Amino acid sequence: MIAALQAAGFPGVEAEGEVIHARLWSASVEFSATPEAGGWRLAVQWPVRASAAQVDGWNAANPTARMDVHQGETRVSMWLAEGDAAAVQHWAAVAEAAVATLIGWRRNQRAPGEGM
Known part of the structure; x- marks a missing residue:
């Protein structure tokens, strides 16, 4: 999975035990890849x-x-199957869309004058 994430262009790919961490882009949020049922569970939180x-x-x-x-x-x-490069690319697009959506939701929750 490390090689697949690096090949997809994700920066900061590193393992901590069985869990792999990477960033969507250099100044962005981190996501995790955890082994699960013959594949990997990629997750991003906001x-x-x-x-x-x-x-x-x-x-x-x-x-x-x-x-x-x-x-x-x-x-x-x-969840993606081991070695599924197309799914890694799909994850990149979905994770970007998720972060954009979540940023919008957070901005809509802020009280006037709360700041950026």
Whole structure:
């Protein structure tokens, strides 16, 4: 998986035990890749708590990349088979879309004058 993530252009790829960490881009959020059932579970979390309607909407539009609230933050995760380079590329697009969506949701939660 390390080689697949590096080949896909993700920076900062490193292993911590069985879990691999990488960044979507150099100044971006980190995501994890955890071995699971003959493949890998990739996941990105963002410090915003999505509503049930937001989670349901995301999941309806993105059936391969499920959203939930995990440890108080919104998480998007996707399972991919070992060696599936196309799925790694798909993850890149889905994770970018998730982060953009979550940033928008967080901005909409802010009170006037709260700041950036």
